[in-house]
């Protein structure tokens with residue numbers, strides 16, 4: 001059954017979309033079955049996967065508002081190795097429409113049920129806000145990956161996010177966990193980066209991924225070609241870092257699953 005992971009941080013420009021696209025491509029490259037869902041009306045993850053957001057016949061908007069099934073909305077013909085449910089400006093309307101619908105926080109979770117056995121991982125890219133779309137993503141997910149730039153204000157926003165995750169945990173989704181904290185656009189030469197990074201490890205312990213994503217121009221260029229960095233320049237530092245992240249994520253998931261299925265010892 002698919003493990004659903006939300007990539008979120010209410011700050012913009014921290015590398016959410018870059019992480020979603022490149023982690024999806026890296027997991028697919030290791031032969032995992034991957035679905036990526038773009039839940040941002042800006043549609044950057046859609047465009048970055050080589051799909052024109054203006055030409056979508058069916059998007060996550062139709063999925064959330066019951067006008068389409070997951071099977072209708074999934075695009076299998078991408079050049080990236082993963083399947084995609086795309087988004088565009090239509091999704092802005094969904095936020096308002098969702099308010100009127102029953103079980104409005106669980107629309108995404110319910111819509112994905114029929115395809116849960118078709119994938120190993122479902123990754124969800126989010127808008128830079130904590131709105132009903134993000135709540136839908138969190139209510140559907142087993143884990144949250146929080147990409148962070150190690151800068152002064154980074155830590156400020158994260159306590160609000162952790163608070164939201166705790167609330168979702170209590171009210172909507174008891175199995176939601178912080179999957180990992182990912183340091184993005186990392187520059188080890190900056191002492192501020194090192195300080196913030198040390199604080200993160202102090203606070204989140206081994207939730208902080210060992211893999212760091214360096215600042216790498218290939219990661220910034222690849223979206224304009226509609227490709228993940230792995231397809232654009234497979235030997236770039238950015239592509240290799242996301243491959244390493246995929247390895248770390250898979251190992252953690254395997255360990256968790258082994259712990260869950262291990263027979264409990266009897267005295």
Ligand code: ADP
Pocket residue numbers: 011012013014015016017018019044128184185186213214215216217219220221223238
């Ligand atoms: P978000 O989705 O959080 O708003 P993006 O993933 O769109 O953030 O990243 C913001 C900008 O920074 C984009 O132009 C992206 O190409 C660039 N970027 C993201 N990660 C890196 C990186 N590791 N190195 C260089 N540029 C990056």
Ligand code: MG
Pocket residue numbers: 016017018040044126
């Ligand atoms: Mg984005």
